[in-house]
Amino acid sequence: MSSSSAGAAASGGRRYAFTVGGEAGERLDLLVARYGELSRTQAATLIANGHVLVNGARQRASYRSESSDAVTVEVPPPPGRDIVAEQIPLDIVYEDEHLLVVDKPAGMVVHPAPGNWSGTLVNALLGRGEPLAEGGGEDRAGLVHRLDKDTSGLLVVAKTDASHRVLSTALAARQVTRRYVAVCWGHLNGDAITVDQPIARDPRDRTRMAIVQTGKVARTDFVRLARFDSVDLLRAHLHSGRTHQIRVHLSSVGHPVIGDDTYGGGGGRKLAALPPRRHFLHAAWLRFRHPVSGAVVDLRSPLPTDLRQSLAVLSAMPELAEHQDPLDVFGFYHTDEPANGASLSE
Known part of the structure; x- marks a missing residue:
């Protein structure tokens, strides 16, 4: 066909x-x-x-x-619906007149859609009364990329159309570094693996994504930071930004993200000390060049409380529950990249 x-x-x-x-x-x-x-x-x-x-x-x-x-x-286009500005607190970790970076909590949908017309990140951004880029449309005002509802962590929002264009181009050119922390069930075959498999809608269930040979190119690098009794602690490095990419890629090699009900990792939630509808995936590290000044913006998001507590249980290291950023303990931020951020290519 x-x-x-x-x-x-x-x-x-x-x-x-x-x-x-x-x-x-x-x-x-x-x-x-x-x-x-x-x-x-x-x-x-x-x-x-x-x-x-x-x-x-x-x-x-x-x-x-x-x-x-x-x-x-x-x-046909969907029926029109006004996107309502709402007063919802946000954790803004960086902001200037060109852009802002939000540390999104788990459970927050990024943009309005059928079934989620309110309470989203976009509703909250509009509620702040600040300018936002209009290129993506009102329902995606300012968004440069997205995070899944139950994935927490760092997300870039553009305030001007010029910044949106530069950041979107940089993202497509793999000049924005996005690293996630994940915990998967079982143990990978090696300390570092790359999953390079195309992703598209699952032809048997359109609410899911799947490895589909006619899908869009998708590559994720995984580095094992620690091996515990029943799980691995991983750093995931995205080279593309497909929907559910990390979750699909880990599931495809038989090691789904713990707590991921959609892709086979939902069992054993009590063992992992995770709350309902929460998977262990967090956008912890974001690095990019500022769209106007060109300066390197390097931002880190420590594990939120629920994931710190889960990691403390899974690792049998209870002290991690009170640690300011347990990712430091496992060398999450140690890479081969230049310390001054001179190169942001992936």
Whole structure:
């Protein structure tokens, strides 16, 4: 099957098209879902509402595709919804007139979406009354990158469109260093491994991501900092920023992040002393060049209380629960990079 996409339109909708090849005989709703990264229900709704044409004509969701069928899909924009400014406290670890960096708590969704229209980081940013870059749209005001809801740690927000462009370009060029601390179940095969596997929506469950050979390139370097009885303490270095990347990559090698209910690491929560709906993944270290001055911005986020307590239990080192930053104990910040930050390439 060959496919093409027109991308997002200015109105928020998008169009994509594909030609059926070896998938002849598959149901139309399954094909539309797979190549649009949609749920099967969303695909069926598009078909029923006349937004899907096969060779220029409407078909049912149950239509069995034939070789060389030309399928076009029009995804309408979502209904408009105002994003409300809310007075929600934030931990701002760096701020000037060009950007700010937030230390996001676990449990906070980054931007509004169906099911989470309030209480998000964007709602909180708007509530501060400060200027934010508009390039990403109101629902993603200022965001340069994202963190999963239950992942804590450092996240960059641009205040101006110029800063947003420079930071986004640097991120794409792997000139922003993002290192995460993770604890995984079991033990890696070596003290340092690289997982270089493409990631896309799981074709069997659109709410998950998976290793998919037709997906987007994704690479993560993992360094084992410590080996405990049942888990490894890891430093994860992202070379790309795919959704759930670290979690998917660790699960793919049989060592899911502890507490990760989605990718197989949710069992043994009591053993890990983790609260409900919390996995052990934290964006602890962020380094980038300032988009205006060019100076190196080097920021660190010590483990939050819940992860310090978990690490103290898993390591059988109770003193870590009160340590200011247990990551120092395990050499998390010791790398081969120049100490003066002269090179930020990954």
